[in-house]
Amino acid sequence: MGGMCGYLAAMGALVTGAEIVLLNEVPVTLSSLQREVDHLIAGIESGKHTSLTVVSEKCSKTFDTAFLARLYEDESGGRFDVRKAILGHVQQGASPTPRDRYLATMMGTRAVELLAAAPADKE
Numbered sequence: 592m593g594g595m596c597g598y599l600a601a602m603g604a605l606v607t608g609a610e611i612v613l614l615n616e617v618p619v620t621l622s623s624l625q626r627e628v629d630h631l632i633a634g635i636e637s638g639k640h641t642s643l644t645v646v647s648e649k650c651s652k653t654f655d656t657a658f659l660a661r662l663y664e665d666e667s668g669g670r671f672d673v674r675k676a677i678l679g680h681v682q683q684g685a686s687p688t689p690r691d692r693y694l695a696t697m698m699g700t701r702a703v704e705l706l707a708a709a710p711a712d713k714e
Contacts, residue, residue, distance in 0.1 A: 600647035603678075610634070611644040613659075619651040624659075628666045635670050642671075 597614030604612035611627050613619050631642050644663075646656055654662075660675040667673065687695070 595649055597647040597650070600645050600650075604643075604645040607643055607645070609643040609645045611642070612647075613644070613650040613654075614647045615650045619654050624654065624662065628663065631663065632667065632670060635667075 595615055597612075597616050600612060600614055603609070611630065613627075627644070631644075634642055644659070646659060656675055656677060660673050663671075664673040
C-alpha cells in the first residue's frame with residue numbers, strides 16, 4: 592500500500608512510535624542500513640525489549656522487506672528476533688464487528704446532522 596508515496600508508512604511510524612522508518616523519499620543506502628542495525632543492537636544491549644521498523648512499500652528496488660528482515664536477523668547475532676508483517680497481506684478485511692457497525696452508525700448520524708444544520712446558501 593502506498594506505492595511510491597511514503598505518507599502511509601510515515602503516518603504508521605508516527606502513530607506506532609516506530610524508531611526506524613524507511614521511505615522512498617529518503618534514499619536507502621548500505622551505510623544508512625548499517626546505522627539502523629547499530630541503533631537496534633545498541634537499544635537491545637541497553638535493555639530494550641522491542642523495536643519497530645516501518646518500511647514504505649517501494650522504499651528501495653534493492654532493499655525490500657525480505658532483504659531487510661534477513662539483514663536484521665543476520666546482523667543481530669542472535670540478540671533479537673525479527674518478524675516481518677506486510678500490511679497488504681495482514682489487512683485482508685473481514686466482516687464488521689458490532690463495534691464497527693456502531694461506530695459507522697454514529698458517524699453517519701452525525702454527518703447527516705451537520706448537513707441538516709448547515710446554512711442552505713453556503714456553497
